[in-house]
Amino acid sequence: MRFELRETRSTALMICAPVAAIAAALVLSGGLIALAGASVIEAYRFILVGAFGSRSSIAETLTRATPLILTGLAAAVAFRARLWNIGGEGQFLIGAIAVAAVGSELTAGLPSAIAIPILFVVGALGGMALMLVALGLRQGFQVDEVVSTLLLNFVALLFVSMMVEGALRDPMAFGWPQSVPVADNATLPRLMERTRLHAGLIVALLLAVVVYLIQARTVFGLQSKAAGYNAGAARFAGVPLGRTLVLVACISGGLAGLAGAIQVMGVRGNVTTDISPGFGYSGIVIAMLANLNPLGVILAACFAAIMFIGADGMSRAVGVPSFIADVTVALSLLTMLVALFFTQYRVRW
């Protein structure tokens, strides 16, 4: 048996890859559900019901998808330029805490139309700053950004913990470690009555389109793509590699930080150390499932959100631990990698 590079990559195959990958992941997770003693069909039915069964569950699924779209975009943008930003988690946290710091008092007196954009920028800047640390370590000291961003995730979490127990502690929380809440003027408007779905979804969708247009239509998009595929050739063609990487890092870190900001302003109102159930890590899976396509990220994020929200309901109904959603999402990354391989290679016997 040997693998041969395909000469052409058909679009059909590229579209099939994530579908096949998700199907394979669902089948494999089905094995685990069966192992847990539940009916597989039943469990998946409950997942769908949990995610789509009612107006409020749909809203909840979309609410969960919002930060995932943004962290997915963050990973996709960076990976396309071969910048392995695995620090979405930490950047999300820094973005969130930055918004809590600024949004509770400093912008409290401003009208929402001004306060909200300012806080978006603040969150994005927080994520950017953390990503730029990793980029600086890579450019200046040749430190692999995968390891540095992973380690910085823990630093960021501890920093948030320090803030919510220290400088930004909410005095009204009876000693519970949580940050001061952002002021009301910073709360994102609701999209649906009596649900948590907020305008952050619109922002995330718009940004996906913007990132898509940047990548497909602009000089910077082409240059960052060239730099990612072949840095030597890009340099020879006059692509400013350093500047391009810095910009990519800013966009990537900024998107992850913005995700944190939006989660605070749209859903939580304040920051606790468990504000992110792995949004940053899921973003990596989502980016890969989307094959780094910014529009694909929207769909991939919805898949992950369906799994996470649906699994909660399913868990209550049939007693399979809701961690099955994490397992499925992680598996879909592995199956997607294999599926992508077969879009590039064919097997010869």
Add this chain to the structure above:
Amino acid sequence: MELIAILGSEGLWEAVLRIATPLIFGTLGALLCERAGVLNLGIEGIMAFGALIGWLAVYNGAGLWTGLAVAALSGALFGLLHAVLTVPLGLSQHVTGLGITLFASSLAYFIFRLSVQIEGSPPTIRPFQPVELGPIGDIPFLGPVLSSQTAPTYLAIAVAFVMMYVLFRTPLGLAIRMTGENPHAAEAQGVNPVRVRFACIMAGSALMAMGGAFLTLSAFNSFFPTMIQGRGWVCIALVVFASWRPGWALTGALLFALVDAYQLRLQSALEDAIPYQLFLMAPYVAAIAVLAVMARRARVPQALMKPYRRGER
């Protein structure tokens, strides 16, 4: 003054060896994979799974050593998965490794929730007990430090020496190093790089899982999610610090554990003056600092992260 007095306390050095053990296992495991040319970022998840499965085996009545062996076996299986994806398929080692980490850790939590009913405090086992050292235990300072250690700690140190010998003194070690430097050359000399990589990734992953299992079978007596807390990533950094040498890996893990044990004691000494989180950051910041200093000088295995395909260069 008190800060220096801590350095002389037996308690500190007892803790150093205990904290170092999972790092020694993990670093050696990662080092073995990388010597054969494959980065294994599955380490964090493999450690988590090893911690769970080793503990679960003992919780269900198996012996402690059986638990450790079960953990090693599970590590080898995840290693096999990583090997299949990165060696014959040649997938990105970064992304595959992260996928393994996400998969192994979520699977561990899933199995934990499935098999253990949690009411109140988490269930516990009776962990490894300190090894009786006889007369050695009477040596001042060294005696008490050593006699508070459990058998897996000595095993970890022994593995470091064995790996040192195998890598640098045996034909097998030469074949492994050649595979990590230039698999084409290895192949041309009749060494099968695919087999070498499979074997190294599986053995290395088994060591990682044993490092995780040490946490639940010796350092603590129960399992809880997020207990690995980035130890795997620290090990990846320690491999660079060690310049891919097992002796230095051992030294690095001990140094690192010293930093960690010291900061834990500083925390209690300086409780009010400085937020404890700053101390907890120390290990991660130290790992990054180590990378910043060492990454440029390190003599990286030349074929690290380069997939090997026969006849393709």
Add this chain to the structure above:
Amino acid sequence: MSQPIALRLSGITRRFGETLANDDISLSLRRGEVLALLGENGAGKTTLMSILFGHYSADRGTVEVEGRALPPGNPRAAIEAGVGMVHQHFSLAENLTVLENVMTGTERLWRPRAGMAAARRKLMSLAERFALRVDPDRRVGDLSVGEQQRVEILKALYNQARILILDEPTAVLTPPEARHLYQTLRGMARDGVSLIFISHKLHEVMEAADRVVVLRRGRVVAERRPAETSKEELAELMVGRRITRPVRAPATPGDVVVEARNLSVRRRGATGLHDVSFTLRAGETLGIVGVSGNGQSTLGQVMSGVVAPGAGALTILGRRITRADVPALVRAGVGRIAEDRNHEGVVGELTLWENATLERIGSRRFSRLGVIDRAAARDYTQKVIEGFDVRGGGPDHRTQLLSGGNMQKLILGRNLIDAPRVLIAAQPTRGLDEGAIAAVHARLLEARAAGAAVLLISEDLDEVINLADRIRAIVGGRLSPEIEAEEADARKLGLMMAGDWTTEGVRDAV
């Protein structure tokens, strides 16, 4: 020639996808014979040798060593049968010592201890017997290219190779080193070793081989003894038709457009430049010859704006160049052909239009306010494709799918279509077949005739003699004095490339 047959290949056939790399190839080698395998890139030489050595297995056909069939696809079996291979790109581990490189795989894997002392003795005795001096404890990465090749040969001999295969063994050697290598090989043949070497250099084949087998498009097309043939016949057999490379007409040099004075550049991991001075006028070609690794890469990169000039002064088209600034050079009208097509010339994963316009994508012609004008970019690419006969895909195809020759035409096209005033051509025909080489040469001559100043950096002596008006050699980052093309021949250039600048005829031009 009554020696027994050492090696016999019969009916070897191997297909890769649509291409038939080896088509029913049969040949035999006698003990103590030196056989040359001659053919262009892509003729199937390397595939054939990889099959022989077990890196690939053949779809059909057998390999017999001393009468016994080799199992297919098993390098270990090939080694044990006494076949050794010296690859063009050395198969060495830079971070291991000479001894470790040689020893790998020679002992049972599970032996509890490596027999270092015995291995060292054996290596030293081999080194002495075949006059291949090496220090067993040096790190291979610290050795010169010539020394590394010695390690490669010793590695094969250490494995008791009686049949030695060398793939393009002189590609990285200076002419004197190459001559020395062939003497060593002849000595080995007298000692009973049978040798096959792969080459596309006609003069080497004529000098060093007992017998020449010519391969074309995966088939054996002829077999000759050097005494019974000529370079011209071999060339025609190899290419399959008579191809004449175009030759330059007399130059009409204009103003000085490039001037380098005492240029020095330090590089890490590559040879830099030391005190390099030259001038280049419009409408003429300056040829720089050299053995690879002597600083020509750095020279090409500095001139292309990729690497900043260090000490000294560089003026191109009246601008003082002080830093690496590709866009400024491109704007000024400097065309640049990268030394390595795949690593610097194009990004394989991008489309043709993206590659054609990448280096000037920021100009108003192809973008406004950072947004790409895709129609303009496609039109431009279509013009390049048509004007330079690029075959294998339209503007929206992935560049990877082009053949090397067509990729090079795309690169030439994007540089020449706007009539550059200076053209930096680094190794413009490396790895191309004869037909494509002739096409590239014609384009370079056209550019010169149109008034461009051409800096031609090449390892191909014939290319430089045919195209350049003046020639210099680059050795260890220094430029030799200059000779006129009329005075140049392969022997004289060979001496210059070896660093011998005192010979008669090389006049002191500085």
